[in-house]
Amino acid sequence: MTDGNNRPQGFATRAIHLGYDPMDENGALTQPIYLTSTYAFESAEAGGELFRGERKGYIYGRNRNPTQALLEERMASLEGAEAGLALASGMGAISALCWTLLEAGDEVVIDHTLYGNTFALFTKGLPKFGVTVTPVDLTNLETLDSALSSATKLVFFETPANPNLRVIDIAAVAARAQAKGALTVVDNTFCTPALQRPIEQDADLVIHSATKYLGGHGDLLAGVICGEHDTVHQIRQHGLRYLTGATISPLTAFLVMRGLKTLELRMERHSDSALAVAKMLQDHPAVASVEHPWLDDFAQADAARRQMSRGGGLVSFELHGGYDAGMAFMNGVDLITRAVSLGDAETLVQHPASMTHATYTPEERAAHGISEGLIRMSVGLENIADILQDIDAALDAAMASRAAAE
Numbered sequence: 001m002t003d004g005n006n007r008p009q010g011f012a013t014r015a016i017h018l019g020y021d022p023m024d025e026n027g028a029l030t031q032p033i034y035l036t037s038t039y040a041f042e043s044a045e046a047g048g049e050l051f052r053g054e055r056k057g058y059i060y061g062r063n064r065n066p067t068q069a070l071l072e073e074r075m076a077s078l079e080g081a082e083a084g085l086a087l088a089s090g091m092g093a094i095s096a097l098c099w100t101l102l103e104a105g106d107e108v109v110i111d112h113t114l115y116g117n118t119f120a121l122f123t124k125g126l127p128k129f130g131v132t133v134t135p136v137d138l139t140n141l142e143t144l145d146s147a148l149s150s151a152t153k154l155v156f157f158e159t160p161a162n163p164n165l166r167v168i169d170i171a172a173v174a175a176r177a178q179a180k181g182a183l184t185v186v187d188n189t190f191c192t193p194a195l196q197r198p199i200e201q202d203a204d205l206v207i208h209s210a211t212k213y214l215g216g217h218g219d220l221l222a223g224v225i226c227g228e229h230d231t232v233h234q235i236r237q238h239g240l241r242y243l244t245g246a247t248i249s250p251l252t253a254f255l256v257m258r259g260l261k262t263l264e265l266r267m268e269r270h271s272d273s274a275l276a277v278a279k280m281l282q283d284h285p286a287v288a289s290v291e292h293p294w295l296d297d298f299a300q301a302d303a304a305r306r307q308m309s310r311g312g313g314l315v316s317f318e319l320h321g322g323y324d325a326g327m328a329f330m331n332g333v334d335l336i337t338r339a340v341s342l343g344d345a346e347t348l349v350q351h352p353a354s355m356t357h358a359t360y361t362p363e364e365r366a367a368h369g370i371s372e373g374l375i376r377m378s379v380g381l382e383n384i385a386d387i388l389q390d391i392d393a394a395l396d397a398a399m400a401s402r403a404a405a406e
């Protein structure tokens with residue numbers, strides 16, 4: 001989309017306006033919601049033409065609906081992709097993608113730190129159907145080289161990774177995958193296209209849990225896939241239509257679009273507040289280690305600064321006293337909420353080893369860099385002084401309980 005002078009419109013403008021003219025819908029400022037499940041055919045022949053893809057239009061709400069279509073168009077534009085597909089959840093997006101693009105005998109390389117259920121899909125789900133999955137540390141490109149083979153179809157990773165925020169160099173991985181004929185798939189949930197656009201770094205496909213920052217208000221579940229037109233079309237026609245049926249409801253698609261209108265603003269605030277939290281933790285005597293991609297001593301700081309425009313809203317840390325101190329901290333928060341998920345207005349804190357990453361065995365967590373004492377915080381949009389004060393009080397509580405135990 002361009003303005004009158006052919007200048008491409010900016011991110012927030014496209015997030016708010018792209019693909020919709022109120023004058024087409026009785027002047028309605030925001031787009032109406034089509035709750036319709038099935039669509040009338042102009043003639044018997046037109047129905048057949050629609051099914052054969054010879055005519056443009058809608059057939060049935062499982063694979064396409066006008067409200068979903070507007071969200072898909074906006075997400076594709078924001079990610080710099082040819083096409084988008086909206087689905088019922090992040091897991092719905094990942095499973096539709098895998099079930100469409102993989103078959104028995106194929107190989108997949110994954111980063112060894114993924115959201116717990118994504119890890120379970122790859123390591124427990126897909127092997128049941130004859131797909132070989134190799135987890136590697138993708139921050140070490142030599143391990144990627146040794147895992148890739150001519151049978152590798154996908155290289156899949158999150159960056160920053162859930163829950164320890166390791167950053168993976170998208171362009172470097174994509175170059176190696178491409179040389180072997182494999183597709184690079186990036187889960188961009190933690191950054192959103194407001195902070196990072198993997199397709200500009202040569203990734204082939206981007207997936208999202210839109211449940212998180214894209215929706216932004218903890219009131220929906222949704223997923224998105226963006227990428228090249230033919231591949232996305234194939235995932236719609238196979239993965240969504242008859243393999244998973246993981247359709248996003250039109251009402252949910254509307255709510256994700258409402259979230260997109262403030263996405264750029266929210267990601268700036270989440271990132272600034274998370275960095276303030278990370279710096280405060282770094283200076284506190286109760287804290288053993290802190291991860292945030294914008295900290296000066298972050299392990300993959302170079303890659304982070306190259307491919308992200310800000311550090312994002314997540315902070316991971318470990319307290320002196322490990323698991324017990326972490327539990328005392330979590331029980332000591334007041335304003336901050338103990339809950340999984342992320343990207344909401346509320347600051348949320350959770351314990352990956354017993355919650356989001358409980359699908360890993362203790363041995364897998366140890367081998368994959370998810371320590372038992374790690375705490376993950378999704379820094380929300382509350383006043384930063386209030387967030388810092390609550391953290392300070394909870395750290396005091398954690399130190400007091402540690403002193404009492406000694």
Ligand code: 3LM
Nearest residue numbers: 089090091115162189209211222340341356
């Ligand atoms: C969580 N994560 O708390 P849905 N990709 C990433 C994710 O973080 C998630 C998904 C995909 C969390 C959810 S845990 C019980 C709650 C990077 C989800 C899956 O299917 O929309 O939840 O997305 O880390």
